[in-house]
Amino acid sequence: LTAPFLLTRAVLELMRASGGGRVIFVGDSAVAEGKPFWGGYGIAKLGLASLAALFNAEAGSFGLHAEVYTPGPMRSPVRLCAYPGEELDCLPSPDTHAEPLLRLLAPATPR
Numbered sequence: 001l002t003a004p005f006l007l008t009r010a011v012l013e014l015m016r017a018s019g020g021g022r023v024i025f026v027g028d029s030a031v032a033e034g035k036p037f038w039g040g041y042g043i044a045k046l047g048l049a050s051l052a053a054l055f056n057a058e059a060g061s062f063g064l065h066a067e068v069y070t071p072g073p074m075r076s077p078v079r080l081c082a083y084p085g086e087e088l089d090c091l092p093s094p095d096t097h098a099e100p101l102l103r104l105l106a107p108a109t110p111r
Contacts (some may be wrong), residue, residue, distance in 0.1 A: 001044040005051060008066075012059070015077045020063035024104050025052055027070035030082070067104055 008023050015021035027049065031042040035088075038045075052066035073079060074097070075088045 001051065004048060006071040008055065010050075014062075016059075016062045020065075021057060022105060023052070023066040024101065025066065025068045027068040029072050034072060037096060051069070051111050066070050069097075069104060071100075 005024055011021075022108045025048040028041075028045045030106075031038050031045045032049075035042075049068050052068050053068040055064070071094075073091050074094050076094055079091065080088060081088070
């Protein structure tokens with residue numbers, strides 16, 4: 001939670017000067033469901049939702065926006081550690097999330 005906060009703070013003035021921008025945080029569906037035994041990782045991921053909400057409330061008037069992208073289960077080292085023995089080949093590759101993330105970063109189209 002500290003690293004995303006500090007990175008966002010470090011680029012905030014550049015984003016404001018550009019007239020807009022987006023911050024994308026990566027969430028985790030397991031902690032969003034309130035599963036026990038996720039410790040500091042769970043606290044940090046749940047804290048990202050609050051960080052995004054506060055960022056939007058404070059920086060929205062400057063054309064800045066934050067989102068939490070929660071990809072769901074996928075083949076990753078984190079998944080392997082959290083679910084040892086799970087058949088990872090049945091899960092989608094992290095590559096499948098590149099396009100949705102790029103769509104979140106793309107400029108909004110006028111309606």
